Amino acid sequence: MPAQIRHVVMLTCPSCGTTLYLDGTRLENAGASGEMHDAPALFGIGDSVQLDRARIDILGHARFSYGRGWWDEYWGQNEKQTGCWISVDEGDVVLQYPIPRKRWPQLSARPRLGLPFMYDGKDFAVTEIDVAECVALRGAFGEVLEIGETYRFFNAEGSDGALLSGEFWDGGESWFVGYWHDPFEVTVEKVSA
Numbered sequence: 001m002p003a004q005i006r007h008v009v010m011l012t013c014p015s016c017g018t019t020l021y022l023d024g025t026r027l028e029n030a031g032a033s034g035e036m037h038d039a040p041a042l043f044g045i046g047d048s049v050q051l052d053r054a055r056i057d058i059l060g061h062a063r064f065s066y067g068r069g070w071w072d073e074y075w076g077q078n079e080k081q082t083g084c085w086i087s088v089d090e091g092d093v094v095l096q097y098p099i100p101r102k103r104w105p106q107l108s109a110r111p112r113l114g115l116p117f118m119y120d121g122k123d124f125a126v127t128e129i130d131v132a133e134c135v136a137l138r139g140a141f142g143e144v145l146e147i148g149e150t151y152r153f154f155n156a157e158g159s160d161g162a163l164l165s166g167e168f169w170d171g172g173e174s175w176f177v178g179y180w181h182d183p184f185e186v187t188v189e190k191v192s193a
Contacts, residue, residue, distance in 0.1 A: 041072065042088060043188045045139040049086065050187035051095050054078055056086060060139035064132040064151075075141045083142035085176060093186055094163050096178030104175045105164065111154040120177075124156040124164055143174075 043049050049056045060075035071089035078084060084097045099105075105119045115126040133150045152168045165176045 042093070042183060042186060043074070043190075045074075046191040048189040048191065049074075049076070050189075051086070051093070051181045052185075054084075054095060056084060056095070058086070058139075060137070060141040062134060062138075062141070062145055063136040065135045066130050066132045070135065075139070075143075077142075084178075088183075091183050093181045093183050094178055095181060096163065096165060096176035099175040099177055104173075105166070111156075111166070115156075117156070119156075119158075119164060122162065123159040124162075126154050126156045128155040129153070 043058055045058050045061055047058050049058060056074075056076040056078055058074045058076045062073045062075070063070055064073065069090075071087060074086045074088070076084055076086060082097065084095060087094045087096070103120075105117070107115075107117055109115060111126050111129055113126055113129060117124055117126075129152075131150055131152050134145050134147055137145055137147065149169060154166050156164045156166075158164060161179060163178055163180060167174045167176075
């Protein structure tokens, strides 16, 4: 099995638009992949993206709506085959890695704008709280996503410029941490057509 797909648990068929996911040893149908309307993009599935010292191979593209707009998230893997997300929203680019469950932040209060807290020895403050809906999927992913699923999320900025994100949905949550990158300093090796 190619190293690049060892961590893939979900993929979309570009021909029929069906989304499939791996459940143990069985391949299951997750439904449709949604409508991915064309829009200008810095990179796409199959491209290799350089963000500072990290080189990320893009395997999947997800689009999320938050009512008044949308943003794109690209799932990829770095040189060590570690899965990560690159989010692009109105030209802003952030690279984030999942935080292992045992290291998730423990907040003493429900997130609200401006809430200060400590995580991993750094000061953070909540800068954004919203709800998003997954509206389209293309490619392969290291986790199962579902069209129409909604997520409550918040973002917090760290004193060192880090971005900490918490995502919550019925029956689950995920945490991610990473850094913003200047879109003019993103280097892309175009492999996509």
